[in-house]
Amino acid sequence: MATLGNAYQSFDAKPLHAEESDADEYRNPFQRDRDRVLYSSAFRRLAGVTQVAAVREQALLHNRLTHSLKVAQLARSMAQRLLTNENFTSDLEQECHPYLPDIAETAGLAHDLGHPPFGHIAEKVLNVEMEDYGGFEGNAQSFRIVTKLASRKLNPYGLNLTRASLNSILKYPQYRKDASSRPLPHVKWSDRSRGRKWGAYLSEERDFDHAREQLSGAPRVEVRSVAAILMDWADDVSFATHDLDDYYRGGLIPLNTLRRDDKEFLDFARVRNSSGEHPLDGYNHNEFMAAYERLLRSDPPRERFEDTRDQRVRINQWISDRIKKYVRSVECDCSEDGAYLRVDESSQYEVEVLKTLNWYHVINKPALAVAQHGQKRIMRRLFQALFALVQDNAERIQTKSRAPVPITLQEIYRRIIDSGIDYGSEEEIRARAVCDYICGLTEDQTVDLYERLTGRSVARNSIFGAWFH
Template sequence: MRKPRRAERRHDKVENDPFRTPYQRDRDRVLYSSAFRRLSGVAQVAAVNEQRVLHNRLTHSLKVAQLGRRLVQHLKCDDSNEAQEFRKSSGIKADVVETAGLVHDIGHPPFGHVSEPVLDACLRRSGGLEGFEGNAQSFRIVTKLARRRTEYAGLDLTRAALDAMLKYPRLRPQSADDLFTTPTWTDRRFGSKWGAYASELEDFRWARKGARAGLRSANAVLMDWADDITYATHDIEDYFRAGLIPLHDLASDRDRIAKHARHRLGKLPDFDAALFDAGLDKVVSRFKQITSSCWDTRANRSAMNVITTTNITECVGAVSFAADPPYVAVDSHCQYLVEALKELTWFYVIDKPSLAVMQEGQKRIVQSLYDRLHACLAEAPKSPRLPIQLRSIYRDLARDPDFDSAYGKSSEARQARAVVDYICVLTEAQAVDLDERLSGRSHSSMFGAWFS
């Protein structure tokens, strides 16, 4: 019997597995990949070498995957005839959403979002490349850079899994006039960013076969909502534990938080300040259960667990089936609640000098690493001065017809892409160590170097 089109793979045409579905195999392939394990060395917001036990990109991705599965289970509890019809139309699958949650951040460079504008500028200066985007890099890693077989590149995930990870199912717009805008920022059917490079155009077209241009799949909507919920809740826990967010005394800062949010979010299409204020008031009210600034009291730990559970339960219940494609929707009031939760991290942590100064240094590390590796690669692509994995990435690019089709046979473009691809397979500790070695500031031994 022929497999459903959504369960097909681009390369492996035969499934010989008596006890796993194709979607369960997707999940296992991701979990066993080195690209996924690397996320334990990439920051969420704070550096991964902090002494406090904070989330990193790996623990964040595991929670997104888990919560994505719960969202599907919530929808499947609706036994009405209408819901049954929507389920058939939407194609939602718990294993697919879970896999998308695992890989959605797999392309994040060292130091997370702070590195993206640095790498974007590097690529846009080189040979007509469209720049850097973390979501597009995730798609590139899954389809090209990760390896499990010599016969083909990538993890060869099913069409459904690839489509589900595309939060922004489009290539980079050619101009500002091509940017997609939604009538309201709470419309989760579309995304304003982009999610694939031209070098992965064939994989992108294959993954999106039969889909409406720019419209997320139902599985992608659920993964994206799980992502929002997850970091909105665990970032607050992390920074309360670190003494940065005074959850015991939010009421005193309530008006300043609201003002900060209106300044940051006011340009969103159809942003409703009154709905945000209502969400913020709910957040402030719930955190009144926190009685002191000390995380480690039994009362505060229990209260935090209750509050997090309450917030997540409400957010899971905010998902419902919709009459129009992609047949799932998220209640707008709950989206304002999540935005109010995220605003606490913006107000107390992200927009503060202590983080900004550290991020400035991280940008310099990434820029320095790119410049030095690019210079070495341009001078001598086969030089032993280059890490073996970088040479391998560059060699594979030279044999990639999709890359040549997208950008021409430009050695400058190939060198720039290879260096950025290599940086995006490093952990933060590896990036720092390699930059110190290349700049002559390292005291590490030449013996047993991790990159040789």
């Protein structure tokens, strides 16, 4: 771009809603997108949302906010490295090509905005409760937040991001109805140009079409943007390395005792990756074992972590070496299938090993499973209680009469009604409003609201101590 003043005239930098130009603008449009996400309350909320374990743990663990910051940094680093290759091309118009790092960083910051309290376990509960109302998907909720729910101006709603930034957030660029009615092209799990899930609600169709429009006018089909591919790989790398770091330090993942003949772990990996809940198409267990062997030879920590300075330096260096390798594993793909990028498959198998260690030693253990059982119950009962509350007070909410419903939930409900978008039925409007509201809560807020609504803490909670209006 020659100047920042004419930046919004370009195709990729165009937002859905026109904005007044700022003669003193010192950022390019994609840097402005990044700042809008970074300064949003939806991003700040992620400090109160779990990554794997509860945010109240005494150990210093990653939460969704610190995880998102690191995903953003990794995605940006990968993009910066790609731009040093003179043969690299992307799906961006030439004018916007140099700004790929800014776009990838925004995608990393925004990728988990839609995660509900308690993470993936709550995502499953909300999907069940929303089954008849368009479903629930965390990535679709992230897209809804940046386009509909975030508060920046009275009009339009949302953050009004550029086309390229919106497209980068679409990790699974298709609707629920498309994912269920037509099979995706059969691609190997290591082909990161496509995903196997859906990631947008029909209520965001206008925003989705804007994001997915190409300069030629032809619509894209399921293939992720380059920035979305970088964000997706950065997400996996961050979970594989930073969470493993957390739980080695916490004594749950025994890096110092890993051995080549650990049959129980390898059998767990084979079943999970080839025939589990989310099997990897084309998974080769021999390649997984070879990656496991390479990691054992990469000089991981050889003693139990006791928080000495030498041990902190050692684990930091080992994790840093892994991250550098995986950042460098992204290469340009000059084929014509629209992928533009490929990620070295051997590196992807190593990341799968690290992710599987997290699953085997932490996520799949009874201590976390028991806690998640209670979290599921809280989410289910909270959703149902709020749905009934809105149903009983629908008329008063619409006429802005005083109603015993949190003000924010009332505003979300009215905003959906006033949007002019066809949500199908009054029930679906209520359900979507409740879902949107819950996905704006931290975990502490969720537990407190659940206790208030179910009467579990009426005797000890004061109206002066309420965090909501």
